[in-house]
Amino acid sequence: MPYLTMTSRRTRWSRGWAAVLLAGALTLGGAAWQPVDAAPAAATGNGRPVSPPAPKPEPIKVTELPLPPVTPSTGEGACTPALNPHRTGCIGRSVDLQSGDFLPDGRHVTATVDFAGAPAAPDPASVYTGRQLIIVKTDGTTFPGGDAWKCVTCGVPDGNAVGRSEAMDYPQTFDDGRRLLAGTNIIDCGPHRLTSQACTPERTHIYPIRWNVTPDGSGPGGSIRELRLHPDNVHLGFNVATVTNGKFNQYGYLARLKFNPAPETGTPRAPRYDLVKVTRLFDPADTQPVSVDPRHPDRLRINPEAITVGELRGFSGSGREVTYVGYPGESSNIDVFAADLKTGKVRRLTAHPEYVDPVDISPDDRWTAVMDTRGTDRQMFLAGMRGIPPVTDLITTSATSSTRNNGQRRFFQPYLIDRYGDRGSYQGQRINAAGDGSPGSVNDPEWNGRADPKWSPDGTSIVYWQALTVPPACGGHNPLPCRPSTAPGGRTARMMIARLTSRTPLRPKPVAPISDTVPWGTPYVPGSPTPARPYPPQGTYTLKGKKSGSAKVTITENAGRTIISTVAVSYTNYSDDGARILNGTEKVGVQNPTPTLNKVDWYSDLVQTGRDGRVHGTKKSSPDGFHLTIDVLTNFFQATGTLTTTLDGRAYTQPANDT
Template sequence: MGISYFIAALIGTTLCTSAEKIPQSPSPEPIKVVELPLPPVAPSDSPGACTPKINPHLTGCIDRTSEQRSGNFLPDNNHIVATVNFTGAPAHPDPASIFSGPQLIIIRTNGTTFPNGDPWKCITCGVPASNKKCSTTQADYPQAFKDGKRVLVGNNIVDGGAYLASSACTPNSTHIYPIRWNTKADGTGSGGDIRELRIHPDNVHLGFNAFEYGGPSVDQFGYFARLSFNPNPASGEPRTPRYDLVNVTRLYNPKLPPPIGADGENLVLNFSAITVGELRGFTGRGDEAIYVGSSWESDNIDLFAVGLATGAVRRITEHPGYADPIDVSQDNQWNVVLDTRGTNRTMFMDAMRHIPPLTDLVTVTAASSIRNNGKRRFFQPWLLDRAGDRGTYFGQQINADGDGSPGSVNDPMWNAMADPRWSWDQTKIAYYQALTVPPACGGVNPLPCPTSTAPGGRTYRIMLAHLTSREPVELQPVEPVSDVVPWGTSYVPGSPAPARYFPPGGQYTLKGSHSGRVIVNIRENSSKTAVQSVAVKYFNYSNDGVNYIDGNENATLTSISKTDSVTNIFANLTSSGESPGRKYTSPDGFHLRMDIMTNMFEANGTLTTTVNGSTYEQPRNFT
């Protein structure tokens, strides 16, 4: 592995593992995309606005603009789980009053309906208060367990007491249990804040992420834990039946070699390093964790896989841009990825490839935040095989078969939002989209605001992609994996999070594997807790003997708060050889202010990249 592993990726060959042969790129396959039905839209959120005329079945209405999230499939492959925001319900004691607020529903995907005539069924509406003590909102990332009775939603597990699509699953049979992560040595308190939860395919373990605020800026670590039902907690809050996260492992080990290390006066790039920035889930058989990791090429944010037992790292995506949400098919052979590729949103910063990730010590926050324009994401769903991006293969856009007209499946004003999901039989993919709305359009921004063509003028829709040439796949259930992740660090409640390594301030040389070198100057902040600036000068630098980098770049980070900063870049880089190009700033430099909690693009000066005759300019400021 090491440098030779990196070179293979740079010349367009993404290694699966050191022992795997890279397969031929697959041919495009037929895909049919349709929109799934949702409850009708209420004209307002006033009590009683959801009238019998709007919904004759008296089973609720949803808000026009609130986020409706799709999740994965029930094991019958004919239902998906989703969360919606009900509104306009009549006041209590009207029986329809239960259809109010964020709720978990299931949606039929085969065109049939439930006995009451609805294509959807609310699971959590009307659950008695005694059955949901101390639960939190049911809004985020719904994921059904393979038993078809339980769903992870938000930081809770909903247990229907029976198969969710059956008549035996009723509000009275349903319980909602909170999930608790103990973070105190004495076991007291409400536990730590967790986010981006993902069920492991063994249905026993859970992956999650947690922010850390102790350093100069916000950091995040991924974790792996066992779910343990605790019917009668003796310590910690809440003292109600709950699921505890036990045998927790932090998916980071400060004793392992970092991605960029210092060896005397030289810098060393280690592309075998495990760098879980944000855990995104697991492969279908559960043998690998999927994550957003440290860049292998400057400003190019990619997805990686690491063996839970082996620690072997492989790169999944390499197209310039930003990839984040992902789901892996049950047989491990296919990925569905949400990516900015095809939109050119980030290309002004990352289109010129083969640049080592040196200034990324400073620019990574900016590079990972420019994917959004406020709440608008520039994601579309892409189908990739296991080996991922390589050569000229960058996958197949799942919703490409449309005319691009308003409301069509490939209308660019509808952008994919969060996790896409494979059906268990691998013949369908569910994902959801949001329409571009103010302030990401309109006003002084020249982008016109579209008019929703969705029922009721909804600004969210749930889509289903049928892979029509595929035959259903049926595999054996995944056996429970070990609690131990040998390359991770066992979490001790109350222990502080480690500081991530960075090369100390000083001047270094990075040698090209084929030719040339880079002179690198690193300067730390005054407290020596982070890198503040990186200045690089390239001299005929090449790792592959095909592409050569020359020129200079200087990046400095000015912190405003733990989440808000200004990235200052001065660049004049050229690429020669197979892919000629240039990355350059205006004489006064490029100065991007970005708060990671809002993602509003605000820049002074310009940063432009040209590659093979194509020019990519930065997006307009958020207005």
């Protein structure tokens, strides 16, 4: 049950992330899209939960932020004084950008870039090479040297960076303005703010972060990824990829950062940050999303309140909640959730049937910024029919989430959603909707959003970044044409800032340190084995609809009885809401030739009717079934047969292979 997604920079991991939609609160054109009221309660009226009305569209102004000049060649010395008279470096067309957090003043943002074309040493400009962290001005001003950006890590002496990792992904800021988190490093300028002239390379230190995984504290520590700084600036969330029972899996963790100036165990034996008081955000004894009813061993039960942290994505602005990609609330629908770190109360942040995972919650916890494929119809063939219970998802989530991408082609665009989530016809507001869709415009569909959008401390701006679709995700046999870049120097990545111009700035409030203890988590013991996620054992069960009918569910395990291999479901007048009635069958089998490769055999013949008896939706595979092969690390869609969802006469079909 590996409900997870894998993210990428270059070839390490791959994540998913283009139609031009109307500005404002979106609707998807008529009755084809089936809304669902899955938002949490905002108030109580007559004893019943009530969600507030959807917010009205607000004015948003999107502009591009400056980056270093582009060199047409990455060869040594190609970044000439003519390209950059300030001798402060160039980037290539393939800049490998990743935007990050705002600094506490709200006038600077962090970004990771690849410098290229630097001259050879001992030229002072030789330090502007390779993967580095920069700070970019957002207010149109420049640093004293005349650039709108400053490189923070360029030229840091080797002695100030013992044990650092090369990865500099997901740059995030500490509230003191003196430190940054990037990859598994913390960049520290001592008493000086990172933006000041006093913060020089000689005064900057890069400290590695180490997670101890051995009982005696020896060795280099465990491999961690997708780090997220908690708003208290004391704790850190991270993810750990693993293989359990031959299948790729992942868990989220929470830990306290502790500076260790003189380590006596483990490597590196240099000043570093150790992760202590580590908690795995998972309890194998806790209720799972799909389980056997202990009072009725022949029945299954679904618990939408189960905490299912597949991939940790961050924290709420107040720090009270952890955000994550969780087990689907509806079949094949991958959403983001938030769970209270104390109480375990779960909120479903999104409910649209398209795919989402990059997410950031505003400082006041009232708004969510996401990167989502909604509006592209990319996932509708799988998830468009609403209200199907998430039963086949016991084995399909790795495969269904992987269909969101075409290799490095993302289908994400940025959206703004209020705290109460998708409900009725409200599906959020597209942040970059105001444009004509022409090449290079803010809503050019070939500029695809990437992770992660980030809020400014005062809640009035959101920074995000995009990448242009390039071969082989366009051109050649791919029917999507390749558009030339209109960005400066022809670069294929850009950093954008969205200003919410009608908002009153918030007054940032410091977040008090949270407890090291997460009551619903499991304290991590170094050297302990990684648990497998529990699942209902092999057998035939009944799943009762909340309003009517039932489903017969047959679960078959593999020969070793270590994982589920097949789930078959037969619905008879099944309904959880009383408005949609489901009949028909669905059977899915999954094999994993390697831990990351999914071979899926999918047979579907579902019919959904309304209370009036009219058919509103079908989900059908071709007579020989739908057969998908996809790897969670590469996301190249390869299928034979078809799987089609039709809603009120509109058919949603699968992507073509390699598109």
